[in-house]
Amino acid sequence: MRKAADTADGSGPDRSGPSAWDAALRLLGARARSRQEMQDRLVARGFTADEVSATMTRLDEWKLLDDEEFAHEWVRSRHANSGRGRHALRRELRTKGIADDIVADALETIDPEDERQNAYALAEKKLTFDADELADRALRAKAYRRLSGALGRRGYPPDVITAVVKDVIAARRNG
The missing domain is CATH 1.10.10 (Arc Repressor Mutant, subunit A)
Structure with missing residues (x-):
């Protein structure tokens, strides 16, 4: 935790650095933040628990976190x-x-058809084999594994991955 240094005259903490409120506003200026993310960032910047709590309360009052x-x-x-x-x-x-x-x-706001179209576009982009190469069973299996892995890493559900990869490979094979 950041500890505020006493001023030279002993009158209390030195507030020469930015306040937690200023830091929070700068963070929100870059992009929206979740409550937990904001709290974690303020703590990581060394503000005391009281400063973070007061800032979070103020952010709530101003309805800046939702x-x-x-x-x-x-x-x-x-x-x-x-x-x-x-x-x-x-x-x-x-x-x-x-x-x-x-x-x-x-x-729930994601349209399943939009998700499928995004996956299809990504799979088409990632498929590096041409129709002749996909005629070979071993290369087709390799393409299937690579595309399935790429879509899986992007977070697509298994049913979408299976359908899209089969469709993309079939479309490339059939020209």
Whole structure:
């Protein structure tokens, strides 16, 4: 914890550095934060428990932290711009301290067809084998494993992975 140094005249703590409130506003200026994420960042910056608590209370009073809004925006942005699937988004939100019911509600906003289209586009991009190579059973199995792994790492559900990988390989084979 950061300990405030006493001033030279002994009149109390030296507040020459930024306050927890200033640090919180700078963090929010970069991007939205969850409550847990904000608290963790302030603690990591060395503010005392009292400073963090007072700042969190003030952030609540000003309605600057809203885990529901944060989760919905995170899902929308990461799904659209980073091609993340539901499983990856669930993991990300949990690491940011979002409650399971809020996570589930935010994930329900993902259209299953949009998720499938994102997975299909990613699989098409990642498929490096041409139609002639995919005629070989061993290379086709290798392509299947690689694509399944790539989609799995992006957090797509197993049923989406299976369907999309089969479709992409079949489309490439059939020209």
